[in-house]
Amino acid sequence: MAKAGSIYVMSVLLDVTNVSKFFGGVHALDNVGLRVPSGSIVGLIGPNGAGKTTFFNLITGLYSANSGLFQFNGQFYSPHSVAQVTQAGIARTFQNIRLFGAMTALENVMVGCHCRSHTGVIGAILRGQQVRQEERAIREKSFALLRYVGLGDFADHTAINLSYGHQRRLEIARALATDPLLLALDEPAAGMNATEKLALRELLLQIRVDGKTILLIEHDVSLVMGICDSLTVLDYGKTIAVGSPAEVRNSPAVIKAYLGNSP
Incomplete structure (x- = not known):
């Protein structure tokens, strides 16, 4: 953290600015930005097809962006390969589990x-x-x-x-075994029952306490609202809201696109 007077301000670990990704004529992401302060849990949410996993694939080297700037840990970087991203200090999990089964x-x-x-x-x-x-x-x-x-x-x-x-x-x-600065989790609660989700919540909070920063895609609204410090909401590849869980919960655009009457 950086100190400004008597107030401590969290430094930004990941700063993505004006990132776009096209697949043919489809704009999967259109000038999307996201900031992840060190030591925080930031959620990236939105309906299916909003561009969340595409964004993860860009910051972790699986896709190349058509435009945009990436800064990580105070340095500009181009996430062109998974190995490069891992060495930089970013680790991720996937929506579809990718373990070595045998x-x-x-x-x-x-x-x-x-x-x-x-x-x-x-x-x-x-x-x-x-x-x-x-x-x-x-x-x-x-x-x-x-x-x-x-x-x-x-x-x-x-x-x-x-x-x-x-x-x-x-x-x-x-993912933690790679000693990451940033842990990017793509729907870690998918397929879990209520007891497992509660245990996952406690694990993620403990990971944050132990000094890791977390970027999270998750469809479980109760989970993200309960643990995230801030949220960025995507819809059709565009950012429609950024703010605290309370601010996002009350955003008319988010309610219309995603939350509906969710508690």
């Missing part, structure tokens, strides 16, 4: 850890003392992350045999 929960998290490892091809072949030490550290870190997300008892279970809610948590653990 691997154990522990192995899935270890995959995330390896993006920060220092072992090269030669080191992996020779398996010297330094490589073995790093592998032990990765294994211990992966166990710790599984315990952190509530999956400590499932380390040896294959991912495909975990419940849907546990698979969602495993994706979060694997």
Whole structure:
């Protein structure tokens, strides 16, 4: 945080300005902007087809923007590849779960850890003392992350045999294994029952307390209204509202496009 007089002002971790994306003649995103302060939980919401996942794909290197500026952690960057984005400090989960189904929960998290490892091809072949030490550290870190997300008892279970809610948590653990500054979650509560959603809420709040910043796409209105510091609302690829949950809840444009009579 930056200090202005006696008032602390949150610095902006992600600042996206005037981003557009066209697919042929379709404007999936039209001059969309979004700011994510460090240490906050920011929600990106809107009806199906509003452009939310396209926006995530742009900031995480799966798509290239037709126009716009991207700043992350005080630097301009061009998210042209997933590897580049991961190294910059952004990790994401997907609307459709993308785990390695035949691997154990522990192995899935270890995959995330390896993006920060220092072992090269030669080191992996020779398996010297330094490589073995790093592998032990990765294994211990992966166990710790599984315990952190509530999956400590499932380390040896294959991912495909975990419940849907546990698979969602495993994706979060694997994303955290990359040591991100920003955690981008695409509908993490999808498919969860009420009990699982409550546990997810507590996990996300704890992740924020522990110093991570979260950008969240989620259709569960109660969840986003309950944990987000601010919301950006899209409709047909355009921004129709930005503000606190209370401000967004009372926006006539948002009510008409998305919330309706939702509580």
